[in-house]
Amino acid sequence: MSRPLPVASSSQVRRYAREVFRHYPGMFRAAVGLNVAAALAALAGPRLLGDLVEGIEKHEPMSDLNRMVLTLAGFVLLQAILTRFAHLASARLGERVLARLREEFISRVITLPLSTVESAGSGDLLTRATRDVDALSKCVRFAVPETMIALITLVLVVVALVLVSPLFAMPLLIGAPILVAGTRWYLRRAPAGYLEQNAAYSDVTEGLTETVEGARTVEALRRGRQRVERTDADLSRAWRAERHTLFLRTVWWPIIETSYVLPLVVTLLTGGWLYLRDVVTLGQLTAAVIYVQQLVDPLDRLSAWLDELEVGAASLARLLGVTAQAAPAVTGPEPSGSRIELRGVRFAYRSDREVLHGIDLSLEPGERLAVVGVSGAGKSTLGRLLAGVHHPTAGSVTVGDVSLAALPPERLRAEVALVTQEHHIFIGTLRENVALVRPGVPEGEVRAALAAVHALEWVDALPDGMATVVGAGGLPLSPAQAQQVALARLILADPHTLVLDEATALLDPRAARDLERSLAAVVRGRTVVAIAHRLFSAHDADRVAVVEDGMITELGSHDELLAADGAYAALWRSWQGHPEKTPETQEGRAGGAPFPVY
Incomplete structure (x- = not known):
């Protein structure tokens, strides 16, 4: 699991x-400053409109009224210009932040220990690299700047409303408790809901x-x-998770709507009552009603984008979770030699089921060791510990005392x-x-590595030689050719x-015999551990x-041992009478094929 x-x-x-x-302090200050300037320019409109209404009521000269209209038009134009540049600044900041997040995520993923990737499964990691990155992209590009605006x-609108008259701020006290209570209710439940939703989609992908x-x-097995x-079960869980977050939104959004519609109605009614009693002017009432109306837009934005912020925060939490598993970027000690030692090594994939129990083993430089045993005995697990794919749950595996x-x-x-028999050809040239292990290696060394593995x-x-594009969408390579590419990588590394875990087991006999010549070039002069599911290499x-x-x-x-x-000895006698031991395989050994032979 x-x-x-x-x-x-x-x-x-x-x-x-x-x-x-x-x-990005400069970009952040620019984005905030331009948004503040745009908001301030927008605040001039209601106040000027109130003065205009009041001027008309008092029959002020037409020249004064025209001046007010021109000033109002000027502030509208200024607001439009500032808003455009504010959005551009916010977008640039968002793109820069998003690029940094993506680069850091990729750098973490490629340093994940292989054992972590295997235990997590491809679905969880794939969902984080696709769905969560997309959700975070939308959040950074749109939700963050829109919420900031x-x-x-x-x-600023609340401050402007108080400056018109503190009395007009009173109706806001009616909506504020509703807004705060509803939002607190939502925020207590939304993070867990969105994490569960993303986890459910990971299971679907897996x-x-x-x-x-x-x-x-x-x-083949009719499963x-x-x-x-x-x-169906995974989709059902994802449906329930998404239905839960939808329920949260259907409760929260009407509360938000009520919290800002109610103050608008109260402002209009109480403002009219105060105007009739000469407590406020018609201009103040006009400006106040427009300011309260202006509160609707930012509150609408908050209600719309806060939901995206929660989605983005859940996605960011999942992406940052990779950090805890990534290998630390440290220089590390330098091994004093190539001698490998296992001391008291124990290992368990699950805490309640130990696979290896107290293994002690020393490998001298240049030694050839065959590891044999029945299926499920722990041979491959031991090989993965020797290769550093897994780390022991107790004891130590050292190379050169490190x-x-x-x-x-x-x-x-x-x-x-x-x-192993598993290998991957990436999209790109051969x-x-x-040269994956040494991207800057000269072409001559690449050719030498390919020549070494025949x-x-x-x-x-190939059509373009080493420049031929292979991998998905490119020229397909046979399993034997792909394995030779993997072995050439080892020559460069x-x-x-080397820990060999049935490297040719899945190939047909002819391809396997040809590939053994390539394998011989790789193992020559190195310490070799061969996980022998069959006993060809043990002798x-x-x-x-x-x-x-x-x-x-x-x-x-x-x-x-015989x-x-x-x-x-029992395994050897059993293998001697096994149908796998044919004259063809006998001939392969008699021909002096190098260790290991499969």
């Missing part, structure tokens, strides 16, 4: 948001991804109905590399695919230790480790 990546707390989200905006306008990736298995039921867990990812891969012949036969190893029930029960050379007549 996959374990979702963690989610950052609300305080972490607020602290990170403040830190991001502090990186609304808050600035709201404060289930669909598994179904697509395992489509052949689903079809289509079960996968449909799984998808813990593998203390090495940054790029340094770790220069020490130990895991080779040269870019080979791939240069077919590479030169130049690790001193040629310097030592053989037998893993049973998560423990190394036998350790020695092939001949020593003489001991223990578990390894």
